[in-house]
Amino acid sequence: MCIQTGVCGGASSFTPGWTKVSCPCCASERVEPLVLVKLGQKVVPETKRWLIKLIGAPQKDGGAGLLAHPGEDATGNIIVLSAPRCTLLRATEELGLCKIYHTGEMEAFAYNDRDNFRNSDNMEVFLTSAERQYIIKYELDGLRAQKDLRIPGLPDSCTLQKRDNIWQKLGQVGVIVDTFPLHNPDKLKDLSESWYSGNQLTQPLVNEYFGSSVAFYFSFLDFYTWSLLPPAILGLFIAYFSSRFGDEIYFTDYKNICGHMLQAVFSMLWSTVVIELWKRRSSTLSYQWGTLNLAERFAEPRPGFHGDLGVNPVTGRVEPLFPEWKRDLRMALVSVPVVGLFLGLVVLGMMCFYWAEARVKWLHKDWDSMISQTFLYVPSVLHIVYTNMLATVYKTVAKSLTEYENHREESAYDNHLTGKILVFTFFNNFAVLFHIAFFKQDVPLLRKRLASLLIITQLVNQVTEVVIPFLVDRFISAPHRSEREDDPKEDKFRNQGTLPTFPGLFAEYIELLVQFGYLSLFSCVFPLTAVLLLLNNLTEIRSDAYKICKLFRKPFYPPVASMGVWKVAFEVLSFVSVVSNCWLLLLSPRLQKTSQEAGMSGSHLLVGAVMVEHVLILVKVIMAALIPDEPDWIRKKREHIEYTSMQALRQQVSQGKISKAVCGKTKYTLGLHNK
Amino acid sequence: MCIQTGVCGGASSFTPGWTKVSCPCCASERVEPLVLVKLGQKVVPETKRWLIKLIGAPQKDGGAGLLAHPGEDATGNIIVLSAPRCTLLRATEELGLCKIYHTGEMEAFAYNDRDNFRNSDNMEVFLTSAERQYIIKYELDGLRAQKDLRIPGLPDSCTLQKRDNIWQKLGQVGVIVDTFPLHNPDKLKDLSESWYSGNQLTQPLVNEYFGSSVAFYFSFLDFYTWSLLPPAILGLFIAYFSSRFGDEIYFTDYKNICGHMLQAVFSMLWSTVVIELWKRRSSTLSYQWGTLNLAERFAEPRPGFHGDLGVNPVTGRVEPLFPEWKRDLRMALVSVPVVGLFLGLVVLGMMCFYWAEARVKWLHKDWDSMISQTFLYVPSVLHIVYTNMLATVYKTVAKSLTEYENHREESAYDNHLTGKILVFTFFNNFAVLFHIAFFKQDVPLLRKRLASLLIITQLVNQVTEVVIPFLVDRFISAPHRSEREDDPKEDKFRNQGTLPTFPGLFAEYIELLVQFGYLSLFSCVFPLTAVLLLLNNLTEIRSDAYKICKLFRKPFYPPVASMGVWKVAFEVLSFVSVVSNCWLLLLSPRLQKTSQEAGMSGSHLLVGAVMVEHVLILVKVIMAALIPDEPDWIRKKREHIEYTSMQALRQQVSQGKISKAVCGKTKYTLGLHNK
Incomplete structure (x- = not known):
C-alpha cells in the first residue's frame, strides 16, 4: 500500500491506494501527491476511513471531489491528497483564473470550453503547482455538512450541524492537526539553482x-x-x-x-x-x-x-x-477606537520612557554610584519589554477585531x-x-x-530571519530527520511536517x-x-x-x-x-x-x-x-473582455437563458432599493 | 403635403409626405416630427430629394434609417425628421442605455430582447423626448459615404470620398445650415408650469x-x-x-x-x-x-x-x-505649454495693471488735474479690455488644441x-x-x-443671462414671429429656428x-x-x-x-x-x-x-x-451585471459563438503586446 514513486520525481504512479475517480476523463496513470493532511494522535481508523470517503466523494454529494491516499495503512496518521482533472478545472473557473487560449492569448477559463485552452489535458502544465495545491485547500475549506451528521469514531458531542464548515470543525475537535502542501524536491532543486545560486531572478x-x-x-x-x-x-x-x-x-x-x-x-x-x-x-x-x-x-x-x-x-x-452597513459600523465604532487606543499606548510608552530616562539621569547625577549607573539602563529595558508585549497583545486583538468585522x-x-x-x-x-x-x-x-x-535592523533581520532558522534546522531539527534515498515516500512527506510553518x-x-x-x-x-x-x-x-x-x-x-x-x-x-x-x-x-x-x-x-x-x-x-x-495593451485587453461580455450578455438574455436567474434576483434588489 | 397635427399635440398623423419605413413593425399611424434640418438658400430640389432619400434609406445601404418629410413641398428649405421604431431601438442598444425590464428593474437594453422591456412598443413612452431627438442626431452624424460619390445638384468639386462623414461635409459646403430638435409646445407648457411657476423641481x-x-x-x-x-x-x-x-x-x-x-x-x-x-x-x-x-x-x-x-x-x-501615446505626447508638448502661456498672460496682465495703477496714481499726485483724474481709470479699462480679448482668443485656441488632441x-x-x-x-x-x-x-x-x-457678479449674471435675452426676444425677435393658432405647422417649426442657439x-x-x-x-x-x-x-x-x-x-x-x-x-x-x-x-x-x-x-x-x-x-x-x-444597492446591482456578463461570456464562448471575433482580434492584441 506504499505510494510508489513514478519516473517524474515526486509524482507517484497509479496505485490501488488512491480513492477512485468518478468520471472517465479524470482517470490517469499517475497521481501526483499534492497535499498532506496530518491527523491527531487519537483518531481511530473509522474516522479516517470516513474522512477519506468524504474527500473522495463527488461534490454534488457533498464531498470535496478530490483523491485521497491513506499513507502506509488505515491506521497511519497521514492522508495524502491529490485532485482529479475535473475538480481542478472546475475550481479554475470558479477562481476566475485566466489561462492561455488556443489563440495564444490569456482568456478567463471556462470549464465548458476547456478543450480550446492549451494544455488543458495535462494538469501539471496547465495549472501551476501552487494553483493545484491551493485548489485542494479551497475545496477542503468549502466542505459543508449537507445535513446534521455524527462523525464516526468521535463522541456524540462532536456533531456537525447543517451548513457547518467541516474542515474548520475537524480542526477544532483535533481530528486534523495540520494541512500543508508537499514540496516537489526536483522542482525545488531547479528553482533554487536558478534562483539564489545564480545571479538572476526567475x-x-x-x-x-x-x-x-x-x-x-x-x-x-x-x-x-x-x-x-x-x-x-x-x-x-x-x-x-x-x-x-x-x-x-x-x-x-x-x-x-x-x-x-x-x-x-x-x-x-x-x-x-x-x-x-x-x-x-x-x-x-x-x-x-x-x-x-x-x-x-x-x-x-x-x-x-x-x-x-x-x-x-x-x-x-x-x-x-x-449587511455592509453593519460591518462599517463595527469598523467605525469598535476597530478604529481600539486601534487608536493601542497607538495611544505606544505614545504613552514613549513618553514614560523619556520621563523615566530624564528621572534616572537626574538620580544618577545626584547619587553617582554603581547602582544608579545600572539604573540608567532600566528605562530602556522596560521600554523594550513594554513595546514587545504590546505588539504581541495587539496582534491577537487585531485578529479578533478583523474576525469580528x-x-x-x-x-x-x-x-x-x-x-x-x-x-x-x-x-x-x-x-x-x-x-x-x-x-x-x-x-x-x-x-x-x-x-x-539602518545598519543594526538590517543586520538583526538577516540574522533572525535566516541565520537562526538555519542553525536551528541544521543542529536541532536535522539530526532527527536523517533522510535516505530509499526511505519510503511517506516518511519523506512526514519529514516535511517537521519543518516550521512559513511565517508569512x-x-x-x-x-x-x-x-x-x-x-x-x-x-x-x-x-x-x-x-x-x-x-x-x-x-x-x-x-x-x-x-x-x-x-x-x-x-x-x-x-x-x-x-x-x-x-x-x-x-x-x-x-x-x-x-x-x-x-x-x-x-x-x-x-x-x-x-x-x-x-x-x-x-x-x-x-x-x-x-x-x-x-x-x-x-x-x-x-x-x-x-x-x-500599460495600454492591458487596458485594451480588459476593455475587449468587457465588450465581449456585454455582447454575450445581450445575446444570451435575448435567448432567455439567464432570465430566470435575473427574475429570481430582481425582487431582492428591488427590496433593497425600497429600503 | 402639409404635416397634419394629430390628437396628441405636436405629433402629426401619418401622411404620404413622410418617407416609407422598410420594416412592417415600424409602420405607425402617427409620425412625431422630432428634428428640423434647415437647408441653405441655394440648395436645388435635386439635392434635397437626394438628401431625403439618403436619410430614409436603411442603414445597411449606407442611409440613416430615419423618416424624412420635405415640409410644404420639394423646394422649401426645411426637412422634418423623425425615426422609426427599429432605428430607435437599435440605437438605444448601441448607446448602452438601460431601460425598465418586464421585472421592473433597469437592465441594459438589448434589441433582440426588446419584447421583454416595458413599453417597448410605444417609443414616446419608452424613450425620452431628448433621447429620441439625440438618436436622430447620432444617426445623422454617423452617416459615412460607402463609396466615392458626387452629390446631385452640387458642383463637381463637392465630391464625397469613401468613409467621408456626410453630415459634416454637407455642413461645410453649405447644403445644411442648421439641425435642431423641435420643441413640443404641450410638453413644454407642462414642464414650465410644474417647474419655474411652481415651487418644486421636477x-x-x-x-x-x-x-x-x-x-x-x-x-x-x-x-x-x-x-x-x-x-x-x-x-x-x-x-x-x-x-x-x-x-x-x-x-x-x-x-x-x-x-x-x-x-x-x-x-x-x-x-x-x-x-x-x-x-x-x-x-x-x-x-x-x-x-x-x-x-x-x-x-x-x-x-x-x-x-x-x-x-x-x-x-x-x-x-x-x-495611438494613445501620440495623444499624450500632443497634450504634453502642445496643449500644456500653450495653456500655461495663456495663464502666464493673465498674470502678466495683472502685473501690468498693478504697475500702471501705481504709475498713474503717482502721476495724479504729481499733476493733480482733471486729465490725470481721468487717467486714473485708464489701467482698469485697459485691463478689462485685455482680459476679455484674451478670453476670446483663448476659447478659439482651446478648441483647436482639443481638436488637435x-x-x-x-x-x-x-x-x-x-x-x-x-x-x-x-x-x-x-x-x-x-x-x-x-x-x-x-x-x-x-x-x-x-x-x-459676490453681489455684483450675481446681479450682472442674472441680467446678462435672463433679462437681456428676454428683452431681445420680446422687443426685437417676437414682432417678426407673430404666430397664430392656425398657422401651418411648417411655419411654427421655422419660427423655432429664429430663436438663438442655447449657449450650453x-x-x-x-x-x-x-x-x-x-x-x-x-x-x-x-x-x-x-x-x-x-x-x-x-x-x-x-x-x-x-x-x-x-x-x-x-x-x-x-x-x-x-x-x-x-x-x-x-x-x-x-x-x-x-x-x-x-x-x-x-x-x-x-x-x-x-x-x-x-x-x-x-x-x-x-x-x-x-x-x-x-x-x-x-x-x-x-x-x-x-x-x-x-449607494450600496447600486453597487450590488452593478456587480450583478458584471456577474451575469461573466457567466454569459463563459457559456457563449463555450458554444463557439464569438470565437471568431476573438480570433480575429487576437493577432492584433498580441502584436501590440510584442511591441
Whole structure:
C-alpha cells in the first residue's frame, strides 16, 4: 500500500491506494501527491476511513471531489491528497483564473470550453503547482455538512450541524492537526539553482512553484532594489562632492545645502515614479500569471464568514449574508477606537520612557554610584519589554477585531488584518524618529539614530530571519530527520511536517516598507541611505529565497492580482515623506543660518518651505494621476473582455437563458432599493 | 403635403409626405416630427430629394434609417425628421442605455430582447423626448459615404470620398445650415408650469424633455442650493453673535476668532461631505435615468476623429485608430505649454495693471488735474479690455488644441475642452483675489472685493443671462414671429429656428463653481457668503429654467452618466480651499495680535496653522475615501451585471459563438503586446 514513486520525481504512479475517480476523463496513470493532511494522535481508523470517503466523494454529494491516499495503512496518521482533472478545472473557473487560449492569448477559463485552452489535458502544465495545491485547500475549506451528521469514531458531542464548515470543525475537535502542501524536491532543486545560486531572478518559476502572492513579493523586491540605483548613485555623488565626512557632512556650506535639497526633491519625486511604474509592472505580471480577472467576489464566502442565510443579490445563490452597513459600523465604532487606543499606548510608552530616562539621569547625577549607573539602563529595558508585549497583545486583538468585522472575502480579511498590524508596526518603528525630528528637532541625533537603525535592523533581520532558522534546522531539527534515498515516500512527506510553518510575507513586506520609510522620510538627513539599502537588498533577495525554499514548509497561497494593501502603504508613505523632508530641511541649522545671513526671517523661511511642500505634493498628485496604472495593451485587453461580455450578455438574455436567474434576483434588489 | 397635427399635440398623423419605413413593425399611424434640418438658400430640389432619400434609406445601404418629410413641398428649405421604431431601438442598444425590464428593474437594453422591456412598443413612452431627438442626431452624424460619390445638384468639386462623414461635409459646403430638435409646445407648457411657476423641481420631467446633461445640471443646482442651508444658518448665527457690524465684525475679539475658525473648519469639512453625497445622488440619478452603463467606448468614434484605418482591438471593427501615446505626447508638448502661456498672460496682465495703477496714481499726485483724474481709470479699462480679448482668443485656441488632441469619444473631447476653458476662466476670476490674499496680504481689502464681487457678479449674471435675452426676444425677435393658432405647422417649426442657439451649460456651471470658490476659498473672511448664495440660487433655479424653456432653441444633449469634469473641479476646489482658509486665518491681524498677547511667536503660529491644514487635508482625504461613491444597492446591482456578463461570456464562448471575433482580434492584441 506504499505510494510508489513514478519516473517524474515526486509524482507517484497509479496505485490501488488512491480513492477512485468518478468520471472517465479524470482517470490517469499517475497521481501526483499534492497535499498532506496530518491527523491527531487519537483518531481511530473509522474516522479516517470516513474522512477519506468524504474527500473522495463527488461534490454534488457533498464531498470535496478530490483523491485521497491513506499513507502506509488505515491506521497511519497521514492522508495524502491529490485532485482529479475535473475538480481542478472546475475550481479554475470558479477562481476566475485566466489561462492561455488556443489563440495564444490569456482568456478567463471556462470549464465548458476547456478543450480550446492549451494544455488543458495535462494538469501539471496547465495549472501551476501552487494553483493545484491551493485548489485542494479551497475545496477542503468549502466542505459543508449537507445535513446534521455524527462523525464516526468521535463522541456524540462532536456533531456537525447543517451548513457547518467541516474542515474548520475537524480542526477544532483535533481530528486534523495540520494541512500543508508537499514540496516537489526536483522542482525545488531547479528553482533554487536558478534562483539564489545564480545571479538572476526567475519569477516565472517562483509563480509556478509558490504562487502569485510570493511571486509578487519577490518581483517587487527585485523591482524596488533596481529602482534604488538612481538615488544610490546620486547619494554617492553628493557624498563625494561634499568633501568632508563625519559630523560636518551635514550642511557644511551652501553647496552642501543645494546637494541635500536636490537629493530630497529627487527622492520625493522618485518615490512616486517608482510606485506608478510598479503598478504598471504589477498589472503586467498579473496578466501573465492569469490573475487579472479573479472572481473572488462571486465565489462562496470564506469559511469564517457568518450571517443570516439569504439570496445573494449578486450571484443569486443561497448563502450567509451580512449587511455592509453593519460591518462599517463595527469598523467605525469598535476597530478604529481600539486601534487608536493601542497607538495611544505606544505614545504613552514613549513618553514614560523619556520621563523615566530624564528621572534616572537626574538620580544618577545626584547619587553617582554603581547602582544608579545600572539604573540608567532600566528605562530602556522596560521600554523594550513594554513595546514587545504590546505588539504581541495587539496582534491577537487585531485578529479578533478583523474576525469580528466579518469580511466576506479572504482577501478583504487579509487586507484589513494586514492594514491594522501595519499601522501599528509602522507607528512602533517610527514614533521615536518622528519624536526626535518634530519635537526634539535634533537633526544630528536623528541622523545618528537613523544610521544605527539602518545598519543594526538590517543586520538583526538577516540574522533572525535566516541565520537562526538555519542553525536551528541544521543542529536541532536535522539530526532527527536523517533522510535516505530509499526511505519510503511517506516518511519523506512526514519529514516535511517537521519543518516550521512559513511565517508569512508580512515580516518581509514590513521590512521593505520600513526601509522605504527610512529612505523617503529622512532621505535628506543621510545621503548614503540608498546605497546601504541597495547592498542590503541584493543579499536580501537571496537570503529570502533560501529561507522560503529550504527552511520552512511550503506555504499555501491563493492567487492574487496585486500586492493589495502594501501598495497603498507605499503610496501613503511617499506622500508623508514630502511633509517630513520639507520639515527636516527647514530644521537644518545650517540652512537657517544661511538664510539668516541672506536676510530672511524664520517666518519667511517657513513660508517658503510650506510653499515648496505644497508644490511638491501637487506635482506628485498630478504625476500619479497622469501615469496610467496599467500599460495600454492591458487596458485594451480588459476593455475587449468587457465588450465581449456585454455582447454575450445581450445575446444570451435575448435567448432567455439567464432570465430566470435575473427574475429570481430582481425582487431582492428591488427590496433593497425600497429600503 | 402639409404635416397634419394629430390628437396628441405636436405629433402629426401619418401622411404620404413622410418617407416609407422598410420594416412592417415600424409602420405607425402617427409620425412625431422630432428634428428640423434647415437647408441653405441655394440648395436645388435635386439635392434635397437626394438628401431625403439618403436619410430614409436603411442603414445597411449606407442611409440613416430615419423618416424624412420635405415640409410644404420639394423646394422649401426645411426637412422634418423623425425615426422609426427599429432605428430607435437599435440605437438605444448601441448607446448602452438601460431601460425598465418586464421585472421592473433597469437592465441594459438589448434589441433582440426588446419584447421583454416595458413599453417597448410605444417609443414616446419608452424613450425620452431628448433621447429620441439625440438618436436622430447620432444617426445623422454617423452617416459615412460607402463609396466615392458626387452629390446631385452640387458642383463637381463637392465630391464625397469613401468613409467621408456626410453630415459634416454637407455642413461645410453649405447644403445644411442648421439641425435642431423641435420643441413640443404641450410638453413644454407642462414642464414650465410644474417647474419655474411652481415651487418644486421636477427633475424627471427635465430629464425626459431636455436629457440627462441638463437634468444633471438642474439636479446639482437643486442639491447644492439645499446643501447651502447648514453654512448659511451657521453664518447667520455667527453674524448675530458677533454683536457689532461693519468693519469691526472682522475678528474683534477672542469669541469672534473662535466663531470664524469654527466656520472655516466647518465649511472645509462641509464641502467634502457635500461632494461625496452628490456623487452618491448622481449615481442614483444615473441609474434611474438609465445612463449608468453607457457604451460610448464601444460605439463608433466621434465625427471629427481621424486616424489610420485599422481593426479596433476592443470591438474588432474596422475604424480609424489613433495611438494613445501620440495623444499624450500632443497634450504634453502642445496643449500644456500653450495653456500655461495663456495663464502666464493673465498674470502678466495683472502685473501690468498693478504697475500702471501705481504709475498713474503717482502721476495724479504729481499733476493733480482733471486729465490725470481721468487717467486714473485708464489701467482698469485697459485691463478689462485685455482680459476679455484674451478670453476670446483663448476659447478659439482651446478648441483647436482639443481638436488637435484627436479624442475618440465625444465625452472625452467635451471634458478636455471644458477642462481647458475651466482652468483659464477660474484663473481669470480668482487671480486678483489670490493676489490680494497671498501677496498683498490685505484681508480687509479682500473682504470688500469679495462682497462686491459676490453681489455684483450675481446681479450682472442674472441680467446678462435672463433679462437681456428676454428683452431681445420680446422687443426685437417676437414682432417678426407673430404666430397664430392656425398657422401651418411648417411655419411654427421655422419660427423655432429664429430663436438663438442655447449657449450650453458651461456658463451655468462656471457660475456655480465660482460661487463655490468664493464660499469655500474665502469663507472665513465673509461669514454671510452662504446666505447670499442661498438667496441667489433660489432665484437662479427659476431663471435658468425660464431661460432654457423660453428664450432659446431646444438643445441636443447626449445621455451622460455624470457631471464629468465639473465634479473633479468642485473636488479640487474643496481641497485648495483648505490651504486658502488656513492661510487667511493666519493672516488675520487680530489672530496675530491675540497670539502675540498669549506669548506665541509668529513662527509658532505658522507651524500651528500648517499643522491644522495638514490635519484637515488628511481628514478630508479619509472622509472622501470612506464615504462610498455609490449607494450600496447600486453597487450590488452593478456587480450583478458584471456577474451575469461573466457567466454569459463563459457559456457563449463555450458554444463557439464569438470565437471568431476573438480570433480575429487576437493577432492584433498580441502584436501590440510584442511591441
